[in-house]
Amino acid sequence: NAQDWFPYSVESWNPPFNMESPRKSIDYTPLERASKPWEICVSFPHMKDAYWLGVNYGVASEAERLGVKMQLVEAGGYTELNTQISQIEDCVAAGADAVVIGAISFDGLNNLVSEIRGKGIPVIDVINGMSSSELSAKSLVSFGEMGGKAGEFLAQKHPGGEKVKVAWFPGPAGAGWVEAGNTGFIEGVQGSAIEVVDTKYGDTGKEAQSALVEDALETYPDLDYIAGTAVTAEAAIPILRSRGLEGDVKVVSYYFTPGVDRGIQRGQILAAPTDSTVIQGRIAIDQAVRILENKDYHKHVGPALYVVTTDNHGDFDKTSTLAPDGFKPVFRVE
Amino acid sequence: MTSGHLIASRALTRDFPGVRALDCVDFDLKRGEVHVLFGENGAGKSTLISVLSGAITPTSGEILMEGRTINPASVHEARQYGISAVFQEFSLIPELTVQENVFLGEEMRRGMFLDKAGMKQESGKLLEQLGFNLDPERRAETLTRAEQQMVEIAKAFRSQVSVLILDEPTASLTDHEIRQLFSLIGTLKKRGVGIIYITHRMAEIYEIGDRVTVLRDGRKIETMEVSKADDETLIRLMTGREVGAVFPDIDLPPPGEEILSLDRITARSGAISGVSMNLKKGEIVGLAGLAGSGKSAAMQAAFGLLPVSSGKVTLKGEDMTGRPPVEMIRRGMIYLPADRKNEGLMMRRSAGENMRLVSLARAPRQNGWFLNAKTEKQSVAALADKLKLSPNRPARAVDHFSGGNQQKVMLARSIAQEFDLIVLNDPTVGVDVGTRASIYRFIADLAMAGTGIIIISSDLLEIIHLSSRAYVFSRGRIRAEVSGKELNEETMLTCFFEDDRECA
Amino acid sequence: MEEAAIRTVSIIKKMFVRLGILPFLLVIALVLFALMSDNFLTGRNLMNVLRQSVYLIMVSMGQMFALLTGGFDLSVGTTLAVSSVVGALAMVAAYAAMPDSIYLAMSLGILAGIGAGTLIGVANAVGVAFFNVSPFMMSLGMASVGFGIALYLTGGVPVYGMPVEFGNVFGFGSMLGIPVPIWVVAVIAALLAVFLYKTPYGMYFYAVGSNSKAAHLSGISVRKTLFLTYVLCASLAATTGMLLTARLDTGEANIGASMPLESIAACVIAGVSLRGGIGRLENVVLGGLFIALVQNGMNLARIESYLQTVVLGVLLILAVVADQARLRLVASEKD
Amino acid sequence: MEEAAIRTVSIIKKMFVRLGILPFLLVIALVLFALMSDNFLTGRNLMNVLRQSVYLIMVSMGQMFALLTGGFDLSVGTTLAVSSVVGALAMVAAYAAMPDSIYLAMSLGILAGIGAGTLIGVANAVGVAFFNVSPFMMSLGMASVGFGIALYLTGGVPVYGMPVEFGNVFGFGSMLGIPVPIWVVAVIAALLAVFLYKTPYGMYFYAVGSNSKAAHLSGISVRKTLFLTYVLCASLAATTGMLLTARLDTGEANIGASMPLESIAACVIAGVSLRGGIGRLENVVLGGLFIALVQNGMNLARIESYLQTVVLGVLLILAVVADQARLRLVASEKD
Numbered sequence A: 001n002a003q004d005w006f007p008y009s010v011e012s013w014n015p016p017f018n019m020e021s022p023r024k025s026i027d028y029t030p031l032e033r034a035s036k037p038w039e040i041c042v043s044f045p046h047m048k049d050a051y052w053l054g055v056n057y058g059v060a061s062e063a064e065r066l067g068v069k070m071q072l073v074e075a076g077g078y079t080e081l082n083t084q085i086s087q088i089e090d091c092v093a094a095g096a097d098a099v100v101i102g103a104i105s106f107d108g109l110n111n112l113v114s115e116i117r118g119k120g121i122p123v124i125d126v127i128n129g130m131s132s133s134e135l136s137a138k139s140l141v142s143f144g145e146m147g148g149k150a151g152e153f154l155a156q157k158h159p160g161g162e163k164v165k166v167a168w169f170p171g172p173a174g175a176g177w178v179e180a181g182n183t184g185f186i187e188g189v190q191g192s193a194i195e196v197v198d199t200k201y202g203d204t205g206k207e208a209q210s211a212l213v214e215d216a217l218e219t220y221p222d223l224d225y226i227a228g229t230a231v232t233a234e235a236a237i238p239i240l241r242s243r244g245l246e247g248d249v250k251v252v253s254y255y256f257t258p259g260v261d262r263g264i265q266r267g268q269i270l271a272a273p274t275d276s277t278v279i280q281g282r283i284a285i286d287q288a289v290r291i292l293e294n295k296d297y298h299k300h301v302g303p304a305l306y307v308v309t310t311d312n313h314g315d316f317d318k319t320s321t322l323a324p325d326g327f328k329p330v331f332r333v334e
Numbered sequence B: 001m002t003s004g005h006l007i008a009s010r011a012l013t014r015d016f017p018g019v020r021a022l023d024c025v026d027f028d029l030k031r032g033e034v035h036v037l038f039g040e041n042g043a044g045k046s047t048l049i050s051v052l053s054g055a056i057t058p059t060s061g062e063i064l065m066e067g068r069t070i071n072p073a074s075v076h077e078a079r080q081y082g083i084s085a086v087f088q089e090f091s092l093i094p095e096l097t098v099q100e101n102v103f104l105g106e107e108m109r110r111g112m113f114l115d116k117a118g119m120k121q122e123s124g125k126l127l128e129q130l131g132f133n134l135d136p137e138r139r140a141e142t143l144t145r146a147e148q149q150m151v152e153i154a155k156a157f158r159s160q161v162s163v164l165i166l167d168e169p170t171a172s173l174t175d176h177e178i179r180q181l182f183s184l185i186g187t188l189k190k191r192g193v194g195i196i197y198i199t200h201r202m203a204e205i206y207e208i209g210d211r212v213t214v215l216r217d218g219r220k221i222e223t224m225e226v227s228k229a230d231d232e233t234l235i236r237l238m239t240g241r242e243v244g245a246v247f248p249d250i251d252l253p254p255p256g257e258e259i260l261s262l263d264r265i266t267a268r269s270g271a272i273s274g275v276s277m278n279l280k281k282g283e284i285v286g287l288a289g290l291a292g293s294g295k296s297a298a299m300q301a302a303f304g305l306l307p308v309s310s311g312k313v314t315l316k317g318e319d320m321t322g323r324p325p326v327e328m329i330r331r332g333m334i335y336l337p338a339d340r341k342n343e344g345l346m347m348r349r350s351a352g353e354n355m356r357l358v359s360l361a362r363a364p365r366q367n368g369w370f371l372n373a374k375t376e377k378q379s380v381a382a383l384a385d386k387l388k389l390s391p392n393r394p395a396r397a398v399d400h401f402s403g404g405n406q407q408k409v410m411l412a413r414s415i416a417q418e419f420d421l422i423v424l425n426d427p428t429v430g431v432d433v434g435t436r437a438s439i440y441r442f443i444a445d446l447a448m449a450g451t452g453i454i455i456i457s458s459d460l461l462e463i464i465h466l467s468s469r470a471y472v473f474s475r476g477r478i479r480a481e482v483s484g485k486e487l488n489e490e491t492m493l494t495c496f497f498e499d500d501r502e503c504a
Numbered sequence C, D: 001m002e003e004a005a006i007r008t009v010s011i012i013k014k015m016f017v018r019l020g021i022l023p024f025l026l027v028i029a030l031v032l033f034a035l036m037s038d039n040f041l042t043g044r045n046l047m048n049v050l051r052q053s054v055y056l057i058m059v060s061m062g063q064m065f066a067l068l069t070g071g072f073d074l075s076v077g078t079t080l081a082v083s084s085v086v087g088a089l090a091m092v093a094a095y096a097a098m099p100d101s102i103y104l105a106m107s108l109g110i111l112a113g114i115g116a117g118t119l120i121g122v123a124n125a126v127g128v129a130f131f132n133v134s135p136f137m138m139s140l141g142m143a144s145v146g147f148g149i150a151l152y153l154t155g156g157v158p159v160y161g162m163p164v165e166f167g168n169v170f171g172f173g174s175m176l177g178i179p180v181p182i183w184v185v186a187v188i189a190a191l192l193a194v195f196l197y198k199t200p201y202g203m204y205f206y207a208v209g210s211n212s213k214a215a216h217l218s219g220i221s222v223r224k225t226l227f228l229t230y231v232l233c234a235s236l237a238a239t240t241g242m243l244l245t246a247r248l249d250t251g252e253a254n255i256g257a258s259m260p261l262e263s264i265a266a267c268v269i270a271g272v273s274l275r276g277g278i279g280r281l282e283n284v285v286l287g288g289l290f291i292a293l294v295q296n297g298m299n300l301a302r303i304e305s306y307l308q309t310v311v312l313g314v315l316l317i318l319a320v321v322a323d324q325a326r327l328r329l330v331a332s333e334k335d
Ligand SMILES: Nc1ncnc2c1ncn2[C@@H]1O[C@H](COP(=O)(O)OP(=O)(O)OP(=O)(O)O)[C@@H](O)[C@H]1O
Pocket: B016, B017, B019, B020, B021, B039, B040, B041, B042, B043, B044, B045, B046, B047, B048, B088, B390, B391, B399, B400, B401, B402, B403, B404, B405, B430, B432
């Protein structure tokens, strides 16, 4: 039952807000119930894919469980930093008690954060990360580590010997999470037999990724792996099937979506790390309520990462990462 | 030798892609003279004055001003030398007011800023001087062709000029405005201004011209004193052959049954009120009146272009009030507008396509669906021949034809298909004498074959010579219906003006 | 020797004038990319390019009609998304209801998708033809409306569960060695060409775009023509949406975002005038092909992503500059 | 009583005709949102809206010039990004080189940013004015080129390290209780209004857009006017880029993507014609304000996001439909 998702094993960084800090594993247990129906504003970069739908599920169901109100705004895409700022300002103007931000930009929201904090409103950083030192709490894992996990997974499979060719599709150029994932992945495969033959940026529209995958298959007829965004992985499946390359060219995603889940279940996708998206969302809401109610809270936590593969898929609890089937976006919780 | 001349050209040549529009033309203009340029459509008249006024640059040759070589690279530069032109192609900005248009490109300033009050005053004065009844605050897009022409003329007079160029300024003006213009030209002449005047109306040559230069195929044929010129000579020089009378003898059979009737039509915009008129099979009926008198509006209302608030339009016995052009065309009526550029032609498409536009839907088809490319081509070629399109290349974009030839392309629409009723609005605007003769001939033939024809015209002679009956409009109403002996200039002109004077 | 050279130059010049800049650009691109990548000039890859270009070509053909009449359709991307989502949802539902009649379910889904996309076109058409709304605004507004609906229907999650046959036939199938999507676009292009050039109605689009007043006076129903334009454009985009859905194996709300500008770009480099009245279908096909070819070529030539963006931009501009030169030549040849 | 009512109606009608649809829409929006949210009609929030709208208004004013001359500028978004990135890089470098002269470093950075953005405008201007490239294509191409460059310069990573004073003054500062960005847009709008309405040059934009041949024949340099247009438009976008950078405290390559279409939309609902020659600056300011206000109001009224997309689309269309009605009234008044 999703209602009792806790205790959940997470990592906690101390001193907080520094990914380099030593981390320790703890079991996270949220509050039973909020003492009053706080108004919490949640801002996302967009609400047009299953990844953010998962986060949406997390924040919405946790708000409901705790008995607080939630208002969700979304900026419409990673190019809409300005819109996100306006939306958060509007949210605060509409009377939010706390703000949870899935940031479009690592640095671009810092001014806003200090402005909001100046009004005594707590700000929680969820999923994407911000550099502001004035944040109240963070509930996230770095996308760099996600990329790293995917890279390490490949490196472990091919520690040495003959070169293994990987085409790498990190996502749209310039987006913060993409650049982080890219750096992590490249580091992850370092010192192994993995050779990243090409890095192709591209919009995470499925048709754009499709074309990139096709072109990569033409460019590198002897390709071994396609690694990249969840959209890339999903797009690669029918293409490989039609070319009869299923199994010859293997697919790895560096984050988790329902499509990736299906793919892994059916053996079409080899592996993908999960960052327990739903849990990140849940914790962020819990942190907000704890701060508002002056309760103890962990300043900087994030679910432990692990890689879901065709082998361990059976043990994997989907509700930590994906919204249930048929879940419709919830923009308002009363 | 050139010192006596105000402006002169030496061996002026201008090539357009594939056409030599001007071929080694030597031309000169003296102080205080009106020098008429005369020639067929496409002879190169407009090209010559465009070069002189800086609108286009010559391929070779030079321009001298009082003996000094000048080569104006732009209209702006030419104006610094005191050269100012009214172009055949209007250069009004539809969104701007009359007054803004008059001063466009040469605004009055106070320091850095526009002197709006000054310009308003000046433009009012100028229009009054010219005798043009125009509100300086009106936006140019609401002006009729004739009114646009007036603004164009006002533009040329806005500043002190030493050379004034007028390219067919009277093409859509009526007698009243023309008189004013001519008297103003007289004043300028006295001040020593040199005037280049292009016209296709021969009477005007004798009236105001001092010398006349005839161009043909881009070459200068001859320059002569107007006093020594006559119609026959000029036309021979222009065409290189003999041309009979301009107006054909028309011997129409007695009119048949009624084709069109308007019964007390009032337009919603108020442009016409209570207009009743009719037309019978095989008749040519003229509509005359001052600019803005409503002569066009009446036919626009009949053709479904102007919303009608009351009255009845009957076409071939059927009530067609307020029906759109599609249906009027289907029932055998066609209206050819006066403003060929804005309302008539697809300027960037070929002449052939323009000619066939109206009849497309009725073109012979293969299998009931498809156009027959071959017959299409043949019929276009036949039309081009019939109207003596020049150059005879129907595949060329209409944009690239001279004004007169563009007019022919539009006319071709009315014969690309059989019609019972053809309404021609100023059909010979800017058409040369030779072509005009053939257009008139052609109208006469159509009428004799039984087609009903309505000619709306600013050229009274045209109406008098062609029509068997005419209506005179004034201030949106029909002031008189004239026929037979009454169909003469004197009688009709008295009806043009709104006063209590007795009129036919 | 020299004479032969002169003759060749003159032939090339004639071809340039007649065919436009695109065939030359295509040849240049082919040669360049062939030099830069061994895998480029293989039959397989060329077929690949052709297949990738199908979607852009289809949409661009529709866009051309909008441009011909002096308008725009900025909602083609949304139309693609809506048809994909609605088509997939309907097909999944139909398939679930009757798992045995796969082809019936497929047909129902396809019809639903194309129908839904075309509805957006109908809305555009009503706005433009009857309410006189500027096509830019109308289609921009509808793009926003449609996208909201597509997201609402799916929450951004891909729609899974269509019969595999759908993808197998329309996405990856082939006939006589040629992929089905190519067949589809070829047939549609041929039909459109006949409609545009061989029936009287084709000329109406040019007339309305060149001078709508003249068209009106010539007895052409400007309204009907505009109406048809936007419906046609949307139905082409919707068909593309279904083809793409077959290819992606899922219904997606997040496709087509770059289509509006890309399709207009394909038309413009093909010489379609944004002022209306000028443009040829066959060139538009080449225009779409060219853009797809360049993108593919740069990928195969391993040109860095950032640089690709720059190169594509420069190429678009150069193509238009070259076309300007051609237009000047055309004028001289015709006269 | 009745007479008074009739008089009121006639006054409203007159205002409608004179002022356009936007003031009415603004009032309607204000009332509606005030009813839907208690926090909407507070001084703080209205100031908030005003400040949010500054960026769109600035860009839209530039876009208006492009539209007036019958063109487009689709590169405004990229211009924003380039100026932000270059400005930030320059400012960071200058600040590092001379940590003591903060204001000098700031000025250098601002100049560099505006300069870099304006360069894109110069490229557009050269293409449009001298090579006759269609503005659509030219600016679309430059948008692609500029974006590639911005990404290349930053590797997609935001540029940080500018002096805090920059953000404090231009992003969050205020004078006489009014935020600095609002002052900036007010001053620029006033200057532009004087330029457009009180000097002869203003009319040239209208003339060129309305009928460039006629403008040429009237002795106006079409080239110079077009050149100025694109440089002006880009410099406004670049200035916006710097204001936004101050607000964000970082140089970002990923801003402005929605600006091209949004700024054109703001102009179009303000009655600017896409065919050129028609449009008024003050209405464009209201247009930008209206879009920002509606977005803010919907957020405060807690309208859910997908629905917002739909509502915004519908509103844009309705605004234009209403404006059509107004134009008909205008016509009937004049006759
Ligand atoms: N822009 C152009 N492009 C190509 N050819 C042109 C262009 N303008 C004029 N011509 C050609 O140049 C020749 C001379 O044209 P011009 O306009 O000077 O004639 P015109 O004597 O003024 O005729 P009209 O009496 O009909 O006005 C014609 O053959 C015409 O087709």
